[in-house]
Structures are given as C-alpha cells and as structure tokens.
Amino acid sequence: MSGTGPPDRPAREVCAELVAELMLADERLVCLDSDTGQFARVDFGAAADRYVNLGIAEQNLLGAAAGLARAGRIPIVHTMATFAATRALEAVKIDVAFGGLPVHIVATHGGLSAGSLGPSHHALEDVAVLRTLPNLRVVVPADAADAACLLRQCLAGPGPSYLRLGREATPRLPPRLPPVRLGRAQVLRPVGGDVTIVGCGPHPVRLAMEAADALAACGIAATVLDMHTVKPLDVAALTAAAGNGTVLTVEDHWAAGGLGSAVAECLAERGIARVRRIGAPDRFFPFAGEHGDLLERAGVTVDRVVATARAMLAEAPRRP
C-alpha cells in the first residue's frame, strides 16, 4: 500500500519529543514508560526526574499513573495499544476512568501496525474495549502532525485520554483547514455527497480520500469525515454528513466494536442512514508482512471502499 503524501516521521517519535518539550514547560507532567525504548534518544533536560521507566509491568504502570494523578500530577503513559487496552484494562477502568483522572495514555502499535510482530502485538480490539469506559477519550489521529496537535489538546483538557498511534511512519496527509480539533470530526470532502465515508487512523483516512477521488471519477460524490475522536463521538457532524442516507466506515480495527460500531449505533438509533463497516474481519492475522500488507489481507483497501460504496448506491438510493 503506497502513500500519496511525502514521507513522514512516526507519530510516536514526534509525540515522544513533544512530551519532553511540554514537560519542561509544565512541572505537573510526568512521563511514565514501560520499557518501550521510545525515549532512548529523547533529552528531558531539567525534567529528567519526571521521566520514570516502570519496566515491563503494565498493570502497575496504569495504577501508578492513577496514584500520581490523585497526588496532583498529570501522567503521560507510554505502552503498546494492546497492553493498555487488554492487559491493563482493569486499572484503566477502575483506577483511571472511574476517577476521571488526567492520565493520558499514548499507545503505539495500534491496529495491524505491528505487522510481523504478530497477533500478540496487534491491537484490533482497543477502540472497542476502551470506548465503553465512561470519562475516557478515545483518539485515533490520522498522521503525525495531527497526533501532536491532538495530544496537546488532550493534555489541556480535564479527564483521561487514550491516544492511539501506529508503529512505523505513515504518509503525511495534505494540510487541512481548519486544524484538527479534539472532539470535532474533520470534514475532508464536503457534506452533501451521494455517499459518506467515515474513517479514523492513518491508512483508513488516507484511503477514504483516495476512494472519494476514485468515486468522483465515476460521477459519485463522496463526503469524507476524519472521525479522529471516536469518543466522544461528534454526533452533530456525523448526523449532518449522513443526510444522504448512505454511510460506510473504514478503520484499522476489527469491524466489531470500533469506529464502525460507534457510527452504526449513533445512526441506527436516529434512524438516519444505512451503514456498512469496513474493518478487519472476525479472525486473527498470524502472517508476516508490513502494516500495509496486513491491511490488504484484512480487506481494508481503497478498492473495497469504492466497491462497497457503489454497491450500496446500486441497492437502493436512499437520499431522503
């Protein structure tokens, strides 16, 4: 899967440097690491005493973060997505989310981005699991610049956040205006299209835009939303964009429970639109390959988005 934008830096590297920079300016910030290796080349300078590597122990990591937050600090917690969402889930639920504490989880290796590291390191469940927890924001940025921008906004807000990043660099998306805002879907192709594509995360958002271009060549206008904040969902933007009655979602996540489910729940309860979800099918992916290879295997592709959109429109146009 090739990108359309210029090469970018991994979002996790950009965010690690940003964390160090922000820690110098705000003494409440504490960086908790779980031996990710993410900070090997990061210079914390005068904030070095606020970088703590708690080792390979994610339950303690999230519990300690909650303790720090209760004592007045703002911890930024680094681990892999699947370890935050599943191994440490009880601590995220009871210690962090229940208290609505300002603990910010910066999770790497989201979706299939771990590639050949295999199913133990894939996180195809994290959004589903974590969006059920009250108080916790779930944020899936589309590129490194958005990740940095959204991380700043998470840190400025009250309560906890889960910021889902990938592993490797992903294509830089073209500049979009207005800049990304936490909790507000970004409209990448204008509302009023024949079909609406809602995506989140680096590859899905890019391929949603590529699919829109391909559909345009067939005379089909597609509205595209980057729903980077899966929770709280931007219901106003979604319902406005779903007025055409035909919505499909695309994400690097199992189709069960993630962005697609959130969108389907919202629209079904309002009787607004039919929804098709494009995500990984109900299986594991024990295959070698890069992130893009595995997304192809999971069927998270431009071609599938285009074909699904065309099939939906051919079934029965449902423009109200």
Next chain:
Amino acid sequence: MSVVPPPRADTAAVRVRRRIVQMCGHGRGGHLGGSMSLVEILLTLYQDVMRVDPTRPDDPDRDILLLSKGHGAIGLYAVLAECGFLPESAIAAYGRPGGTLLAHPVPGTAGVEAPTGALGHGLPLGVGYALAMRLDGAERRCFVVLGDGELQEGSVWEAAMAAAAHRLDRIVAVVDRNGLQITGPTEEVLALEPLAAKWASFGWTVRTVDGHDRNQLRAALSEPPEPGRPTVVIAVTVKGKGLPYVENQVHSHYARLGERQLARAMAALERGDQAVRP
C-alpha cells in the same frame, strides 16, 4: 456455677467492632471476618501513626491510606467514624439504596482516597503516590493495607518490584495476615509462605507483628524506613477477631446477620468473649 466476666472496657476497638457488626445486620451484609481482623491495624494508623486531620480530610500534606483489600470497607468506615472523619450516622447509612457507602469503598467519603475492591490495585496506586511525594519533596507517607489472599494477584508483585527499584521509601505496605481466603487457608489455596522472605527478596524491609497488638503495630509503623527501601509490616491477625464463634472460620468472610445473630454478636462483644485456644 458460672462466672460472669466483668463488663469490658469500652475501648475504641470494641466500639469499632460493634459498628462492623451493626453494618452486617439490619438487612445488610458485609465482609465481617476480614474487617474484624483489620481493626487494630486501621485504628493504630489513624490514631497513632498517620498525619491526618478529620476536619481537613483533603489536607494536601496528609498521609495517604489506601485500603487495597477494599472488601474491608466496613472496617474502614467503622474506624473513620471512630476518628471523626465520618458521623456516627454513616454506620446506619451503609448499604442503604442510593447511598455511597458500599461494600467496597468509592471516593466521595472522607478518608477514602481511591476506589478499591478489585484486588491488587492498591500497591500500584501507592507507587504513584510515592513517586509524586518524592517529586514534591514532601515528608508524607503512603500506607497500603493489603489482604493476604490479595497477594496472589500478580500486580502486587509488579508494584513491589517497582517500589524497591525506584527506592520508594515513603511506601509502607501492611499485610493483614489472617491466613484465610474465601475457600480456605491461603496455604492450601495458593501458598504464600515463606511470605517474609518473599518480600525481603523483592527488596523490602520486613517487620512482622501481632496485628491485634497496638503497641507492636505502632512501633513497626512509626519506625522510620531504611533509606531507599520500602517497608512491609506483616500483621498476623485472626479473621473474625472479637467473635469467638467465627474466629478463624472460613465462613466469616461475608455475613448477613439476622436479628438473633446480631444480638448474639453484640452480646459477645459486650462481654469481651475470648476464643478458646487449644
């Protein structure tokens, strides 16, 4: 000919145990055995050791107590009432529909620092508190009260490693070593011994005391830490302490006392009955 024992002195521990029993009656249920075993531990912490002020429960300079064995909640409420953090009316409010005094504590009650109940959460929280206290340069301490069965949770040992590795000498763990868990003795269910050696091998200073002897508890809990080392006090206790007919009984874990059972328990506390020791 029977000998009527003299009425028992109305000590804090007796008042606390009376409250615990009350909370297991009147249509309510509670974790009786593991709350009765905690009484002297919590009383000693609140009355003799911790820097806390019931008129300012949110004092930023206070010491922190985390009841990691959250099922000891009624023991905590009873002690908080004894020490003026909660009004006596809280004992009647426990378990009432719509109230916030639950069988496992949730924040919102003076003296409750964090929600506990799922076991194995207190020590990780304590690691966070202790890191913050060190960053703040504060002379505060964080006491984490654990059940012994709780030590079977892996997260306890993650935190035990972290506390020692990061030299968090402001943490004091207290293990309520009553020896029983729901289905039987800890040593039969999932053995913990040699427990003191386990903690020592994790880099902790270990002090073992009689968990119903406040002098021993006070001495162990007040002693300054070895610099750079967290401290664990293994308090050897009796599950159900104070009610001879439930002491050391597995079934004392949770009780819902009818009116007759409640009256029997209160009478036993009034008389100061002692368990018959072999």
